Amino acid sequence: MKKLVVFIFSLSFCLSINAQDTSFNSSAYPHQLGMNSTEFIKQFLILNNNNLPNNTPYLLTYKYITDGSGLRMGLGGTMTNSSRNPNNGTPSISTQGLTINCRIGIESQYALSKRWLYYVGFDAFYDYNLSRTKTATVSGFPPKTTEITTGTEGFGVGAGPVLGIEFKLGKRISFNAESTAYYRYSETRGSQNNPQFPQFNSNDFIARNALGITIPTNLFFVIHF
Amino acid sequence: MKGKIIISTAIVSIALLMASCKKDAPGGQAEYKQPQLPATSYDYAALSKRLPANLINVTNDKATLGRVLFYDKTLSVNNFIACGSCHVQQMGFADGRQFSEGFELLNTPRNSPAIINAGAMRKYFWDARASTGLKDMVLMPVQNHLEMGIQNLKYVEAKLAAIPYYAPLFKKAFGSEEVTESKVREALANFLASVVTADNKFDKWSNSGQTTHFTALEKQGLELFNSLHCRNCHNLEISNTSWSSERMANIGLDMEYKDNGAFDVGGWGKGVFKTPSLRNIALSAPYMHDGRFNTLEEVVDHYNSGIVKHSNLDWSLTNANLEYMNSQLPTDKHRSIIGSSNDPAKLSLTDNEKTALVAFLKSLTDYSMISNPAYSDPFNY
Numbered sequence: 273m274k275k276l277v278v279f280i281f282s283l284s285f286c287l288s289i290n291a292q293d294t295s296f297n298s299s300a301y302p303h304q305l306g307m308n309s310t311e312f313i314k315q316f317l318i319l320n321n322n323n324l325p326n327n328t329p330y331l332l333t334y335k336y337i338t339d340g341s342g343l344r345m346g347l348g349g350t351m352t353n354s355s356r357n358p359n360n361g362t363p364s365i366s367t368q369g370l371t372i373n374c375r376i377g378i379e380s381q382y383a384l385s386k387r388w389l390y391y392v393g394f395d396a397f398y399d400y401n402l403s404r405t406k407t408a409t410v411s412g413f414p415p416k417t418t419e420i421t422t423g424t425e426g427f428g429v430g431a432g433p434v435l436g437i438e439f440k441l442g443k444r445i446s447f448n449a450e451s452t453a454y455y456r457y458s459e460t461r462g463s464q465n466n467p468q469f470p471q472f473n474s475n476d477f478i479a480r481n482a483l484g485i486t487i488p489t490n491l492f493f494v495i496h497f
Numbered sequence: 498m499k500g501k502i503i504i505s506t507a508i509v510s511i512a513l514l515m516a517s518c519k520k521d522a523p524g525g526q527a528e529y530k531q532p533q534l535p536a537t538s539y540d541y542a543a544l545s546k547r548l549p550a551n552l553i554n555v556t557n558d559k560a561t562l563g564r565v566l567f568y569d570k571t572l573s574v575n576n577f578i579a580c581g582s583c584h585v586q587q588m589g590f591a592d593g594r595q596f597s598e599g600f601e602l603l604n605t606p607r608n609s610p611a612i613i614n615a616g617a618m619r620k621y622f623w624d625a626r627a628s629t630g631l632k633d634m635v636l637m638p639v640q641n642h643l644e645m646g647i648q649n650l651k652y653v654e655a656k657l658a659a660i661p662y663y664a665p666l667f668k669k670a671f672g673s674e675e676v677t678e679s680k681v682r683e684a685l686a687n688f689l690a691s692v693v694t695a696d697n698k699f700d701k702w703s704n705s706g707q708t709t710h711f712t713a714l715e716k717q718g719l720e721l722f723n724s725l726h727c728r729n730c731h732n733l734e735i736s737n738t739s740w741s742s743e744r745m746a747n748i749g750l751d752m753e754y755k756d757n758g759a760f761d762v763g764g765w766g767k768g769v770f771k772t773p774s775l776r777n778i779a780l781s782a783p784y785m786h787d788g789r790f791n792t793l794e795e796v797v798d799h800y801n802s803g804i805v806k807h808s809n810l811d812w813s814l815t816n817a818n819l820e821y822m823n824s825q826l827p828t829d830k831h832r833s834i835i836g837s838s839n840d841p842a843k844l845s846l847t848d849n850e851k852t853a854l855v856a857f858l859k860s861l862t863d864y865s866m867i868s869n870p871a872y873s874d875p876f877n878y
Contacts (some may be wrong), residue, residue: 354602363570363577367602406602407575410530420575422601422646464574464646468659472652 283407290291302342306333309493316445327486328452329399329455333494341380345392348373363409373399377434387440394433398456418468426460426478436488444496456482531564531662532875536738539871541691542599548735551616553631553690558670562686565666566681568874571601571656572639574646583609586872589777589862590692594616595788599643606756608788611807612782613774614735616690620743623786624759625771635685635740636678652679657681692872694863695735703734711860718857723848724830726822730772730814737788748810749804749841756787766809779859782865793855801851816840 306329330346337343348371355366377395385389404423410416436450462476499812500698504637541560545551566572568581573593583605585589590612596604607623627634639653647653656657657663657676664674671680676684701710708716722728730744745759759765770786784790790799804814812818817838823831835843866872 352598356602363575365575365577365602403601405575406598407577409570422575464648466575467651469655472649472655474648 283322284330286479287312288348292308301480302336302338303497304333304335304337304446304486304495305437305492306335306448306492306494307331308333308348308490310490313491328460328490329371330375334494335379337379337381340380340382341378343376344375344379344395346373346375346397363407367405368402369404370402370482373397379434381438384437388437390437391448391450393434393436394431395434395452395454397429397456401426401460406419416468418466421465422463424460424462426458428456430454432483438494446494446496448492448494449487449490451488453483456484458482506666509817522806530876534561534565534875541687541871544693544869544871545616545691545696548614548617548690548693551690551693552600553616554678554693555616555687555792556670557685558666559684559687560691561634561688562666563684563686563691564658564872565662565875566685567688568876569658572645572647572653575600576718578645581646583638583653584612585594585646586869586874587780587867588730589780589867591781593782595783597644600646601643603643607639608783609779609788612692613694613776615692616742620745620771623770624762625743625745625765626638626762631686631689632682635689636681653681656677674763678740689871692866694866695778696865697721698860699733699734712856714853714856715860716857717850718855718860719825719854721846721854724822724826726813728817729818731775734773745769745812746772747807748808749807749814750785750789750799752805758786768807768809775858775861777862777867779862791859794851797846797851797854799845801844806839806841810839810841814842814855816842818842837849856877 303476308328315490328346328348330348332348333344333346335342335344349372350369352369355364357364358396375397377393381389381391390475392396402425404421404425407420407422408417409420410418432452432454434450436448436454438446438448440446458480460478460480462474462478464472464474466473499759536615538557541556541557545553545560546833549659557622566580568579568585569581570576570582577600579596583592585592588611592609595608596606597609597717599605610623615621615631618631619628620630621634622637627637634648636653639647640650642648654676663676667676667680668674698710698715702708705796708719711719722733730746745765747770751768753796754768757767758766758770760769778784779793783794784793790796800814804810815838816834816836819834819842820838823834833843833845
């Protein structure tokens with residue numbers, strides 16, 4: 273079945289290439305809106321290995337490119353919220369999670385052929401993450417219903433160069449993938465709060481410096497307009 | 498007048514009913530769920546002795562305390578989960594989930610391993626990161642940041658000391674009501690060492706020497722199990738050090754492992770994990786460190802034809818072992834070899850042979866263990 277899907281996908285891909293105007297002038301459409309389509313495409317293209325990392329947190333990208341260079345941005349994030357209120361004596365619990373990732377940078381593009389180009393750039397980024405769990409439970413003596421809170425909150429800032437490659441499917445459609453080498457400084461605070469045992473309440477603080485290199489395993493579907 | 502009284506009574510009744518349904522406000526009075534224990538302790542010492550190689554000298558009172566601790570959610574940072582949340586008796590002390598849920602509802606990275614004959618083991622967890630004894634292992638999940646989340650074990654001591662039902666249990670087990678980390682370890686280790694499975698069809702056959710306990714299909718499966726050298730990694734005799742040989746092996750699940758297993762602990766190759774016990778295997782689905790296989794049929798299919806070539810692939814799963822197997826069998830029972838000696842073996846099992854193997858694996862279920870009240874949740878009455 274997968275082979276059939278791959279075949280149809282490949283056929284459509286080839287037909288769509290031939291259907292396009294073959295004159296590509298990047299300055300004609302300076303706005304480029306990209307969407308991370310790795311997970312979608314992975315279902316069809318990677319048949320035996322699902323272990324390639326999804327190593328970029330950015331879901332949407334935007335570029336403003338004129339005369340082969342310009343501005344680039346990226347935005348990503350997740351939000352989760354769940355709660356469970358069982359009626360069998362088990363504690364009720366609610367969790368909240370939030371991550372926000374954004375970056376901004378500059379980029380210069382260079383043609384390799386009519387359809388292929390590569391680009392180099394430099395990004396600065398900021399990310400924020402929050403995870404909090406509240407549990408209503410019985411603890412202490414005399415027993416009381418108390419709310420125990422645990423969680424972490426942190427942020428990261430950094431910057432680094434980027435190198436990418438882009439394939440133009442047509443005047444308005446392209447795919448790109450890129451590799452980054454980001455230096456990141458981050459701070460995370462972990463907290464635990466149980467009113468029944470305040471002597472064990474904690475606020476851990478962790479600061480980290482790291483250099484992270486990503487390989488181009490994420491494919492962005494880009495529309496030019 | 499009469500109507501007004503009826504309406505007033507109805508309003509008051511509804512208000513009272515609503516108030517009684519309201520959840521306890523934080524800080525309000527509440528009640529502990531008390532453990533229900535028998536007047537005379539279960540004979541954990543006798544249960545533990547059914548495992549000849551048991552390394553723990555189990556006492557009834559320590560194991561009784563250990564049983565309460567095992568099922569007490571107080572051992573997690575937010576009182577949300579207990580050891581028994583991920584190790585359920587009816588599921589062979591696994592939990593039936595691909596990945597277990599931790600104290601913040603986050604999934605753990607690996608499938609919950611079944612707890613079986615742990616008293617005789619020397620390696621614990623899929624990556625064997627605990628290898629210094631049961632007492633050292635038992636509080637590692639308590640301190641794990643995803644599982645139970647308690648970083649400071651003094652917190653455990655304080656929480657347990659504040660619960661009235663523990664004082665007599667500690668006093669009975671250790672002669673003093675004082676709660677200490679080492680006592681908690683010892684009690685938990687005593688309980689786990691008493692969880693022994695030694696009463697499945699294979700045990701009955703081993704003890705009696707008669708294969709009448711098996712159906713014809715199970716017997717065929719046993720013969721296949723032996724001839725295919727499954728015992729290289731899965732010892733069957735209860736008299737052995739433990740049920741599993743505790744062998745560490747890469748079984749060719751992936752070309753590139755997302756989880757490198759014991760490699761990350763150190764001293765082992767990538768994709769190497771501890772070989773699990775096969776006791777109660779039918780109860781502890783899903784299978785493998787990442788719970789990728791839902792059924793025993795899928796597991797047998799993997800060993801039959803799904804092994805992936807990997808540089809660390811265990812020798813027993815290669816053609817080299819198949820060649821050795823063939824050398825010990827009559828020519829008409831030889832299994833065909835596809836590829837070179839280093840390639841993964843393809844067993845070419847027939848559908849009937851696969852069914853027989855699965856039937857044999859299911860015969861390793863010890864129903865007396867999963868229904869034994871001595872191992873049950875004392876809070877779940």
